[in-house]
Structures are given as C-alpha cells and as structure tokens.
Amino acid sequence: xxxxxxxxxxxxxxxxxxxxxxxxxKVDSTIVGSGDDAAVIGLTDLRFVVTTDTLVQDHDFKxxxxxxxxxxxxxxxxxxxxxxxxxxxPIALTVAMVVTPTTTQAWLEDFARGLQAGLDELAPTAExxxxxxASGAQIVIAVAAHGQLLAxxxxxxxxxxxxxxxxxxxxxKAAAGLxxxxxxxxxxxxxxxxxxxxxxxxxxPVELALQAVSAATAMMDISDSLALDANRMAKxxxxxxxxxxxxxxxxxxxxxxxxxxxxxxGDKQVSEIDWVLFGGEDHSFLTTFPSGAxxxxxxxxxxxxxxxxxxxxLLDGNPLEAKxxxxxxx
Amino acid sequence: xxxxxxxxxxxxxxxxxxxxxxxxxKVDSTIVGSGDDAAVIGLTDLRFVVTTDTLVQDHDFKxxxxxxxxxxxxxxxxxxxxxxxxxxxPIALTVAMVVTPTTTQAWLEDFARGLQAGLDELAPTAExxxxxxASGAQIVIAVAAHGQLLAxxxxxxxxxxxxxxxxxxxxxKAAAGLxxxxxxxxxxxxxxxxxxxxxxxxxxPVELALQAVSAATAMMDISDSLALDANRMAKxxxxxxxxxxxxxxxxxxxxxxxxxxxxxxGDKQVSEIDWVLFGGEDHSFLTTFPSGAxxxxxxxxxxxxxxxxxxxxLLDGNPLEAKxxxxxxx
Numbered sequence: 001x002x003x004x005x006x007x008x009x010x011x012x013x014x015x016x017x018x019x020x021x022x023x024x025x026k027v028d029s030t031i032v033g034s035g036d037d038a039a040v041i042g043l044t045d046l047r048f049v050v051t052t053d054t055l056v057q058d059h060d061f062k063x064x065x066x067x068x069x070x071x072x073x074x075x076x077x078x079x080x081x082x083x084x085x086x087x088x089x090p091i092a093l094t095v096a097m098v099v100t101p102t103t104t105q106a107w108l109e110d111f112a113r114g115l116q117a118g119l120d121e122l123a124p125t126a127e128x129x130x131x132x133x134a135s136g137a138q139i140v141i142a143v144a145a146h147g148q149l150l151a152x153x154x155x156x157x158x159x160x161x162x163x164x165x166x167x168x169x170x171x172x173k174a175a176a177g178l179x180x181x182x183x184x185x186x187x188x189x190x191x192x193x194x195x196x197x198x199x200x201x202x203x204x205p206v207e208l209a210l211q212a213v214s215a216a217t218a219m220m221d222i223s224d225s226l227a228l229d230a231n232r233m234a235k236x237x238x239x240x241x242x243x244x245x246x247x248x249x250x251x252x253x254x255x256x257x258x259x260x261x262x263x264x265x266g267d268k269q270v271s272e273i274d275w276v277l278f279g280g281e282d283h284s285f286l287t288t289f290p291s292g293a294x295x296x297x298x299x300x301x302x303x304x305x306x307x308x309x310x311x312x313x314l315l316d317g318n319p320l321e322a323k324x325x326x327x328x329x330x
Numbered sequence: 331x332x333x334x335x336x337x338x339x340x341x342x343x344x345x346x347x348x349x350x351x352x353x354x355x356k357v358d359s360t361i362v363g364s365g366d367d368a369a370v371i372g373l374t375d376l377r378f379v380v381t382t383d384t385l386v387q388d389h390d391f392k393x394x395x396x397x398x399x400x401x402x403x404x405x406x407x408x409x410x411x412x413x414x415x416x417x418x419x420p421i422a423l424t425v426a427m428v429v430t431p432t433t434t435q436a437w438l439e440d441f442a443r444g445l446q447a448g449l450d451e452l453a454p455t456a457e458x459x460x461x462x463x464a465s466g467a468q469i470v471i472a473v474a475a476h477g478q479l480l481a482x483x484x485x486x487x488x489x490x491x492x493x494x495x496x497x498x499x500x501x502x503k504a505a506a507g508l509x510x511x512x513x514x515x516x517x518x519x520x521x522x523x524x525x526x527x528x529x530x531x532x533x534x535p536v537e538l539a540l541q542a543v544s545a546a547t548a549m550m551d552i553s554d555s556l557a558l559d560a561n562r563m564a565k566x567x568x569x570x571x572x573x574x575x576x577x578x579x580x581x582x583x584x585x586x587x588x589x590x591x592x593x594x595x596g597d598k599q600v601s602e603i604d605w606v607l608f609g610g611e612d613h614s615f616l617t618t619f620p621s622g623a624x625x626x627x628x629x630x631x632x633x634x635x636x637x638x639x640x641x642x643x644l645l646d647g648n649p650l651e652a653k654x655x656x657x658x659x660x
Contacts, residue, residue, distance in 0.1 A: 142472035
C-alpha cells in the first residue's frame with residue numbers, strides 16, 4: 001500500500017475533489033449530483049431512510065493494513081448495511097472526509113475507486129452524490145447513506161414472541177481477520193486471506209436481506225457483535241432473543257483453524273465462539289420472522305423469540321452478555 | 331468555556347449519546363427518529379435535498395474561542411445554508427462526531443444544546459434524526475443536512491444575462507470576527523461582539539432566502555467568500571457576474587472601525603473591502619433574479635449578470651480574483 005505523487009494539500013480541495021469525483025458512476029435516481037450546494041435525489045415513495053457511520057484512523061482502521069480502496073469499500077459496506085436493515089434499497093451516499101497533510105492524491109483516488117467498487121458490488125442502485133474534503137491530524141471518513149423503503153420500515157422493535165431468529169451473512173470472520181492482522185507473527189494473516197478480506201472489505205448480503213423485507217418482523221445490521229445487537233433488538237422489542245449454541249457451530253467451525261494458529265503463536269488467546277458471539281464488523285443481518293413465514297434461502301435460523309419480563313438476549317436459555325464493539329471506549 | 335465532570339470516554343458511546351440525544355426536539359416529518367439502524371423521514375414531494383459539511387478542530391475552529399454550544403450552532407448554520415440555497419426547507423440532519431479522550435460529557439451536551447438552538451433559530455422544521463460518536467485525536471463534526479424542495483431546485487447554473495445579482499445576509503463580518511479573535515491583543519474581540527458572534531454562530535437569513543425561491547434564477551450559500559462563490563456561479567452559469575463596488579460600501583462601512591483597530595495594534599494589516607470580498611463563513615446568500623422580478627425586501631442588489639465568453643466574476647467590470655477559503659490548503 002505505497003502511494004506516491006502529489007498530496008491532496010498540494011492540489012487543493014477543488015482540484016483534488018474533481019479528479020476523485022470523476023471516478024463515480026451516475027444512477028437514475030440522482031436528479032442533481034455533486035457540484036452544487038446540495039444534491040437532489042428522486043424517490044418513488046414519500047419517505048427516505050438516512051443513516052451515518054464514521055471510520056477514524058488508528059481507531060477503526062490502520063493505514064498499515066487497509067489500502068485506500070479497502071477503506072472506501074468498507075465505508076460503503078457499513079453504511080449500506082444500516083440502510084438495508086431498515087428494509088430500504090440504497091440510493092445515495094454523501095462522503096465527508098478529513099485527510100492529513102501527507103495524504104496523497106493517489107490514496108484519495110484509490111479510496112474513491114473503493115467507494116465505487118463497494119457500490120458496484122453491494123448497492124449498484126446508489127451513487128456518491130456529494131462530499132466534503134477537509135484537512136486534519138488523522139483520516140476520518142464520515143458517510144451518510146440514504147435509501148428508499150421497499151415496504152414499511154423494518155424496526156428493531158418488531159420482534160414478537162414466537163418469531164424465529166435468523167441470520168444471513170458471516171459471523172466472526174471480521175473479528176478473526178482483525179486478530180490475524182494484529183498478530184505479532186506477521187506471516188499469519190496471509191494464511192487466512194478470506195478472514196482478512198471480510199475484516200478489510202465486508203460484504204453484507206444486501207440482496208438476500210432485501211428479499212426478506214416483506215416477511216421479516218425485525219432486522220438489524222450486526223455491526224458491533226451478535227451478542228450486543230441481539231440484546232439491543234431484545235430490549236427494543238421487549239422480548240427475549242434465545243440463541244442456540246448448536247446453531248452457531250457452523251460459524252465456529254470455519255474459524256477453528258485460525259483460532260488455533262493465533263493461540264499457538266502469540267500471547268493473546270482467542271476462541272472461535274468469542275469471535276462469533278462478540279466480534280463486530282461482519283455487517284451481517286439479524287432478522288426475526290413469524291413462525292411459518294417463508295424464510296429466504298441463505299438465512300440460517302439460530303434461535304427464537306420468547307416473551308420476557310426482562311428483555312435480553314439468551315444463549316441456550318442463559319443471559320448472553322451485551323459485549324462487543326464500543327466506538328468510543330474501544 | 332470550562333467543562334468539568336466525566337469524559338465521553340468514561341461514559342461510553344451509548345450512555346453519552348443517550349444523554350445528549352435527550353436534548354433534541356422532535357418534528358412532524360420524522361417518521362422514525364434516532365435509535366434504530368437508520369432514520370425514516372417523510373416528505374410531501376418525491377425529491378429530497380442532501381448536503382454535507384465538516385468542521386475540524388484547529389483547522390475550522392479552536393476550542394479556545396468556540397464553546398461546544400457555538401460549534402453546534404455553527405454546524406447547523408453552515409449545513410442549513412446549503413440546503414436553503416437549493417430552494418429547500420431543512421427537515422432532517424445527521425451528526426457524525428469524533429471526540430477526543432479528554433472531551434467531557436458536559437462539552438458534548440453543550441454542543442447538543444447548540445445544535446438544537448441552531449435549529450430553533452434557523453430551521454425549526456428540522457430535527458437531528460441520527461448520529462454517530464467515535465473517538466480520535468481531534469474533534470471532527472460532520473453533518474449531513476436534508477431538505478424538502480419548495481419548487482424546482484435553485485442551481486448555481488441558473489444565472490442569465492440581464493439578471494440582477496443580489497445578496498441577503500452579512501458580508502465580511504465572520505472574517506472580521508476571526509481576525510479579531512486571532513489578534514495578539516486579546517482585549518480587542520470584546521469590543522466588537524457582533525462581529526465575533528457572526529464568526530462563532532453565523533445566522534444565515536433562512537426565511538428571507540426561502541421567500542426568494544419562486545423568483546430567483548440561481549442561489550448559492552456564500553461559504554468561502556463573495557469573490558470565490560461569485561466566480562463559481564459565473565462559471566456554472568456560463569456568464570459574468572459584475573459586482574459594483576459602490577453597492578458594497580454599506581457592508582464595508584460597518585467593518586471600518588474594526589479594521590482600524592486591528593491595524594493599529596498588531597502586525598497583520600487588514601482592510602474592510604478584503605473582508606467583504608474575500609472573507610468566508612458568513613453563510614449569506616448570493617442570488618440572481620430576472621430584471622423586473624419582485625425581489626424580497628432584505629435582499630440588496632449588488633450587480634448584474636452579463637453575457638461573457640470568459641465566465642467569471644467582475645468588480646466594476648474588472649476580473650475579481652477567485653480568492654477565499656480552501657478547506658484543505660487553508
């Protein structure tokens with residue numbers, strides 16, 4: 001990840017943006033794209049969805065591990081997942097960036113290519129419709145993502161007793177990838193490229209999640225961890241979400257070798273079940289469906305919703321600690 | 331601007347946000363507010379406007395001069411002005427924040443009160459519908475603002491030969507306020523509280539600008555400077571914007587004493603006409619109207635639009651340098 005050539009600072013905001021913005025593709029829903037005071041987006045419904053998510057250098061990523069391309073892709077993935085989790089199709093993103101005096105134009109354009117690649121793969125109906133470029137001490141990427149609802153909004157408060165709890169997407173791979181990247185044995189990450197790829201460029205199963213919109217009662221982007229987000233859904237819905245450890249074996253199994261490698265070569269001890277339960281950043285979808293609903297193929301049922309006086313997530317009937325990523329204290 | 335008590339870091343993201351978010355008022359257009367994966371906003375028209383703008387500590391503001399309240403207010407003002415300049419009424423804002431390990435919860439709540447005060451004064455139809463709180467080396471405030479169009483979008487490319495060029499809001503006061511704050515004589519700023527206030531908490535004349543939407547041919551938020559933004563409008567419209575220095579005398583006159591004070595007590599020499607032409611951050615509105623249009627009271631005609639082979643801004647017929655704020659190189 002070596003970048004050379006002039007810095008963004010040397011080019012100035014307008015020239016730097018002009019070259020980066022030329023990388024973005026246009027979509028039909030954009031009425032006025034970037035270049036004016038604001039963008040104008042067209043809808044086919046009198047509602048839109050909006051969310052924002054931030055990536056901060058040395059807190060959410062390290063330039064040592066992530067290329068500009070990776071970060072653009074990840075910024076799209078994390079924001080698009082939140083839009084989709086509301087039952088909406090992504091249509092427009094804005095990107096506010098802070099770059100440092102040493103950030104090169106080559107890095108910025110690689111980042112822009114990563115943004116577009118993320119849209120191409122995860123949200124081809126969406127466009128980068130605007131942005132802002134500022135200077136600071138570390139790179140910050142603040143995206144706001146917008147979507148159009150396919151039906152009524154899918155809230156995290158919609159889970160009902162008797163519903164099934166299902167997941168689509170990976171669990172624990174992003175956390176495993178992070179432990180591999182951070183491992184003192186720098187050769188380890190290369191042995192598990194798939195896990196590292198999920199950490200660097202997560203690919204939430206957007207189309208699959210959107211297929212579930214009409215049947216689902218609740219949906220969330222699992223960004224901070226299965227345990228933490230299941231607790232959030234349980235509290236918002238006033239229910240218990242009981243997960244079955246036997247249903248999580250499959251997610252653990254594919255992480256077993258990586259956990260052994262991490263443990264055999266360093267001081268930090270990890271376990272595949274901790275990655276699955278408490279690891280963040282996979283951006284998979286936690287969903288509840290009424291019993292008997294047609295659950296789209298690709299979702300895996302991992303538990304059920306129970307009535308409860310003390311709303312919380314359970315694992316095999318026992319309280320599951322709401323442990324995961326906290327973007328301030330982590 | 332002393333803040334005490336626990337840091338945001340000590341409270342953690344969820345608790346810190348919960349207390350800050352309780353400060354925000356709700357508006358009718360918000361269908362789902364903060365607390366889910368994304369917010370859902372209702373419209374009365376199948377289009378929405380979106381813009382994003384960022385404030386970075388030590389580049390766009392200094393904690394020595396700006397309170398948390400000031401920064402919340404300014405973040406609203408700068409973003410709302412961009413929405414309004416498209417001919418849209420603000421309805422929803424998201425706020426992505428980076429705070430530092432030393433940022434106190436008291437500061438964060440003062441910032442939240444400033445955001446709400448900015449909405450109360452400038453955009454009472456808008457709500458803070460979502461946000462994100464992250465940790466980093468310096469405070470970063472990235473707002474995305476959304477609006478509902480009142481008519482067709484007012485683009486910067488709409489100015490036509492024969493139109494009148496008009497301005498509403500202050501010119502040069504924010505730049506004067508900044509030079510006063512930065513002056514080595516620390517007593518100076520207190521002598522010109524109105525100028526300092528415009529720098530710290532700009533108040534774009536939102537309602538006045540919205541009154542002009544049906545008559546205007548083009549509108550821009552003057553964020554970087556009259557000269558720079560007039561050049562941008564000229565280029566986007568393929569015309570010349572000829573400003574008359576005699577029409578700017580009134581803006582200069584109210585800055586004359588402050589310029590004399592700055593010049594008499596320090597090394598930096600300023601001039602009131604430079605503040606008016608090349609100073610940014612007033613967030614006033616540069617507007618063009620067809621000749622004979624009913625221009626709302628409160629707008630001041632400062633020039634006219636001319637056909638031109640070389641689109642640019644002019645002052646009394648001579649090229650006006652596109653000089654002003656560049657958020658990367660400044």
